[in-house]
Amino acid sequence: MSFQQEHLPQDRPATQEEEYGFSLQTFFEDQWPYLVGILLVLVIFFYARRQWSKRKGQ
Numbered sequence: 001m002s003f004q005q006e007h008l009p010q011d012r013p014a015t016q017e018e019e020y021g022f023s024l025q026t027f028f029e030d031q032w033p034y035l036v037g038i039l040l041v042l043v044i045f046f047y048a049r050r051q052w053s054k055r056k057g058q
Contacts, residue, residue, distance in 0.1 A: 016023050028035070 017026070
């Protein structure tokens with residue numbers, strides 16, 4: 001006995017999230033505290049390096 005399905009889903013191309021598992025927007029929304037922390041550490045590092053080279057040059 002065979003059952004007929006009247007409304008089969010139509011084939012459609014995968015969205016970016018379906019294809020890769022995430023989008024960049026979702027990534028940045030979820031990881032923004034870590035990205036801000038990394039940016040802050042880099043700013044402090046380059047500021048300290050600049051100040052050290054200024055002091056060393058005198």
